[in-house]
Structures are given as C-alpha cells and as structure tokens.
Amino acid sequence: MREELAAAIREALEDGAAAAVFLTGEDGTAEPRVARDPSDAAIEKVATGDERYPMAGFVMMLSPLLEGGIAVAGRECDRRMFVELAKHGQVDPDRIRFIGIPCSQELADACGCDHPCPPDSIVACAAGPAQARLVEEATSEDAAERFAFWMDSFSRCIKCMGCRNVCPMCYCKECALDNLELVGPESAPPDIPIFHLIRAVDMADHCVDCGMCEAICPAEIPLRSLYRQAREVVKEAFGYEPGVNPDEKSPIEKLGEVSDLAGMEEGFRTT
Amino acid sequence: MTNETIEDTTEKPAEVADDDVRILAFLCNWCSYAGADLAGVSRMQYPPNVRDIRVMCTGTISPYFVLKAFQEGIDGVLIAGCHIGDCHYGKGNYATAKRFRVLEDLLTSIGVDPRRIRLEWVSAAEGAKFQQVITDFTEQVRQAGRSPLGRKGGGQA
Ligand code: SF4
Ligand code: SF4
Ligand code: FES
Numbered sequence: 462m463r464e465e466l467a468a469a470i471r472e473a474l475e476d477g478a479a480a481a482v483f484l485t486g487e488d489g490t491a492e493p494r495v496a497r498d499p500s501d502a503a504i505e506k507v508a509t510g511d512e513r514y515p516m517a518g519f520v521m522m523l524s525p526l527l528e529g530g531i532a533v534a535g536r537e538c539d540r541r542m543f544v545e546l547a548k549h550g551q552v553d554p555d556r557i558r559f560i561g562i563p564c565s566q567e568l569a570d571a572c573g574c575d576h577p578c579p580p581d582s583i584v585a586c587a588a589g590p591a592q593a594r595l596v597e598e599a600t601s602e603d604a605a606e607r608f609a610f611w612m613d614s615f616s617r618c619i620k621c622m623g624c625r626n627v628c629p630m631c632y633c634k635e636c637a638l639d640n641l642e643l644v645g646p647e648s649a650p651p652d653i654p655i656f657h658l659i660r661a662v663d664m665a666d667h668c669v670d671c672g673m674c675e676a677i678c679p680a681e682i683p684l685r686s687l688y689r690q691a692r693e694v695v696k697e698a699f700g701y702e703p704g705v706n707p708d709e710k711s712p713i714e715k716l717g718e719v720s721d722l723a724g725m726e727e728g729f730r731t732t
Numbered sequence: 733m734t735n736e737t738i739e740d741t742t743e744k745p746a747e748v749a750d751d752d753v754r755i756l757a758f759l760c761n762w763c764s765y766a767g768a769d770l771a772g773v774s775r776m777q778y779p780p781n782v783r784d785i786r787v788m789c790t791g792t793i794s795p796y797f798v799l800k801a802f803q804e805g806i807d808g809v810l811i812a813g814c815h816i817g818d819c820h821y822g823k824g825n826y827a828t829a830k831r832f833r834v835l836e837d838l839l840t841s842i843g844v845d846p847r848r849i850r851l852e853w854v855s856a857a858e859g860a861k862f863q864q865v866i867t868d869f870t871e872q873v874r875q876a877g878r879s880p881l882g883r884k885g886g887g888q889a
Contacts, residue, residue, distance in 0.1 A: 599842075608843030608880065643796055654881060655803040658838070662795045665834050687842070694837040699830070713830050716823035719816060722830070 462509045465583045466534060469560045470507065471499040478558055479529030482520055484508040493519050507534065511568045515673055517542035517629035521551055534560040537579045538671035541704025542629045545669055548710055551632050564588050572672050595686040615653035617680035624674040624684055625660065630667040657687065665691035666711040669704040738797060741783040742804040748781050753807035753873045757784040758793050762820045763855045764812035770859030778866040791824025795835045805882030808848045808873030815853040847876040
C-alpha cells in the first residue's frame with residue numbers, strides 16, 4: 462500500500478495542493494510530516510501501519526500558516542473529523558483533499574470500529590466492520606453498579622488533560638474544564654464526576670469515536686465507552702451521528718423547529 | 733449568573749432536616765418564576781426543600797450548571813420554564829428541551845437515578861401547577877434519596 466499512498470500524495474502536490482500532511486514511521490512509531498514538493502524524500506517513507514495520530518488537529522494548527530489546498534492522508538475516523546469540524550467552521554472543506562487509508566482487520570477489531578473503510582480509499586479495503594462495544598461493567602443492568610463503576614474509574618484520573626488535548630473535536634480556545642468555577646483546582650482526582658461529564662455532554666454530538674482519548678489515558682479510564690454512551694443518547698434522541706453527513710448539523714447546535722421536538726415527550730414532561 | 737450563585741444556593745435551608753433532600757430549581761423569569769410568585773401570594777403550601785435561581789430564559793441554562801449543582805451536593809435539579817410556543821425569546825426552550833433530553837439520558841446511562849432531574853413547563857398563571865410540581869418532585873427526589881454525586885453529598889446510590 463505504501464507505493465499507492467506515496468503516488469497519491471505526489472499526485473495531489475502535482476495537482477496544485479500547497480502541502481501534503483501524512484505520517485511517517487515504522488513499528489508503531491509515528492511522526493507527522495508536511496511535504497510541499499512532490500520530490501520530497503519523506504513521501505517515500507509514508508506510514509501504512511496501524512499508527513494513529515490526531516491528523517485533523519495537526520491540520521487545524523497548520524492551515525492558518527499555509528495558503529491553498531492541503532492533502533491529508535488519513536483513516537476513516539480522520540475523515541469523519543474533517544466532516545464534523547467543517548460544520549463547526551474549524552476547517553475549510555474546500556481546502557482539504559483527503560487521501561483515504563483503509564484500516565486493517567486487526568485494527569478494526571481492536572478498535573471495535575464499524576467503519577474501517579474510507580469511501581474512496583487508495584487501495585481496496587479488505588476489513589469488515591467490527592462490533593462497537595462498551596466495557597462490560599458499563600452495561601450492567603443495575604444502575605448503582607454502573608454508577609459505582611464510573612465513579613471508581615473517574616477516581617483514577619490524574620487530570621493530565623491528555624484526553625482533551627489529543628482530541629481534534631475539542632477545539633475550543635476557552636475550555637470549560639479550565640474554568641475554576643466549574644471544576645476546582647484539585648487534580649488527583651479532579652472534581653468527579655463533573656470533570657468527565659462536562660466532556661461527555663460536549664462529545665455527545667461531536668465525538669467521531671476515533672478512540673485516541675482512551676488510548677492516551679494513563680489511568681486507563683474507558684473513555685471511549687463513556688463517549689459511545691453519549692453518542693448513543695444523541696443518536697437515539699435525534700438520529701444524529703457526528704461526522705457522517707456533511708449536510709446535516711447537530712440538532713443541539715440549532716434551535717430548530719417545533720417538529721424537531723416531536724417524539725421527545727418521553728424526555729420531558731409537557732403536562 | 734455566576735457559579736457563586738449555585739454554591740450559595742446549595743446551602744441547606746434551616747427548616748430542612750439534615751437527612752432530607754436539597755433541590756435546586758432553575759426558574760425562567762417570565763413564566764415559572766412568576767408562577768412561583770403566584771403560588772406564594774396565593775399562600776399555597778409546598779415543601780421548603782427547594783432553593784431557586786432565576787434565569788432570563790431556560791435557554792440560558794447550560795448542562796454544566798446542572799452538573800455543577802450535583803457536584804455541590806444537590807440531590808435533585810428542576811428546570812421550569814415557559815411552555816413551548818410561549819418562550820419570550822421565541823425558541824429558547826427548544827434548546828432547553830433538547831439539552832435536557834441529552835443530559836437526562838446520559839446521566840441515566842452512567843447509572844444516576846433519573847428521578848433526580850426534571851423539566852417542566854409552568855406559566856405565570858399556573859401557581860397551582862407550580863405547587864404541584866414542587867410537591868411531586870420533592871417526593872420523587874426523596875425516594876431517590878441523598879445524591880451520591882457530589883463531594884458534599886453522601887448517602888446511598
Ligand atoms: S474518541 Fe476521544 S479523541 Fe476521538 S473524537 Fe471521541 S472524544 Fe475525541
Ligand atoms: S487522559 Fe485520563 S487521566 Fe488524563 S485527564 Fe483525561 S481522563 Fe484524566
Ligand atoms: S423565556 Fe421562559 S423559557 Fe425562554
């Protein structure tokens with residue numbers, strides 16, 4: 462796949478993209494690179510393994526510094542981030558030329574990812590969708606057990622901020638988690654559950670389920686399950702899934718019409 | 733509104749027993765606060781467990797405020813505003829309805845007792861409804877018991 466990927470990057474630069482962004486590296490190490498010239502030797506070293514990197518975050522940082530189009534080599538979760546970020550005005554979709562890398566079956570299985578194939582990947586995508594799961598304790602029928610499990614997990618937090626910092630969907634310049642009136646200055650653990658629930662509320666209609674937050678968390682808190690639950694809430698209430706349809710905005714971001722509230726009678730009392 | 737207000741409001745009213753529940757109500761200025769006022773001037777009796785914060789519209793209530801109230805040890809949060817169609821700013825309460833749905837379902841999914849939060853539409857003319865809502869909700873929160881969420885909380889799950 463490396464040859465096809467390198468060829469696609471060179472082609473994008475020859476076609477007039479001002480820069481190409483991709484990962485290089487072997488054996489689980491990954492380094493983001495920017496190439497501006499199709500003859501750049503780094504292009505030949507483009508990574509095709511299972512390395513993960515917040516490409517969309519990198520591009521958001523880079524795009525104000527460059528003019529013109531940016532080619533980005535990434536996976537389907539990276540593509541979905543661009544779709545969602547464009548809706549929030551954080552990237553200009555007209556500047557992004559996405560080069561889709563298919564995920565391996567191993568990666569899809571390990572991620573529990575049901576969308577391992579970008580719509581137009583550079584080589585045929587052989588991976589089939591895997592079942593998205595929650596950690597078992599989060600699925601307990603007993604609410605008190607679920608609550609105890611989450612409080613126990615949150616209590617391991619050391620407030621390193623890795624989850625927020627790695628997440629490309631956490632693009633706010635001013636973060637509620639830094640607001641001392643909401644979350645006190647204590648660190649290990651921070652005020653729980655508010656610290657984790659603020660993020661969960663915001664991720665419900667933003668998270669594209671890339672899993673990088675959980676991968677980076679030193680306390681091994683099952684953050685992906687938490688945000689999967691939050692995503693499920695929004696999907697069930699409004700049929701909305703972040704990153705999927707570029708023409709559909711989050712129902713929570715707009716006031717909408719009274720018809721949008723239909724079927725929500727379960728969620729609140731009208732009598 | 734500042735969170736100082738939330739903190740101040742989480743203090744237990746003197747007439748509420750130590751082991752009884754504390755409830756925070758966010759009331760829209762234009763309807764539910766007026767409804768509460770009407771209940772008051774009509775001398776309707778309701779439990780003293782509720783402290784309130786007046787907001788200009790329920791659409792100004794961030795889910796963060798509700799989380800903060802629970803973090804401060806509040807046992808139940810009520811949001812009351814204008815009926816759909818009556819919001820003084822047009823559609824502020826559409827946002828409230830949607831945010832509330834997400835917050836309620838999310839809290840439920842992580843194991844918080846959904847009896848701890850409630851959204852109601854109470855107009856300025858509905859003093860009796862206000863009394864009813866406060867009485868019902870206080871009973872409902874008592875059944876859920878003291879909240880395990882806040883650092884100042886305690887009690888059973
Ligand atoms: S899985 Fe984590 S890092 Fe990825 S988009 Fe969701 S919250 Fe952000
Ligand atoms: S990455 Fe984990 S330990 Fe660090 S702040 Fe996030 S939840 Fe806490
Ligand atoms: S003004 Fe009462 S809910 Fe908006």
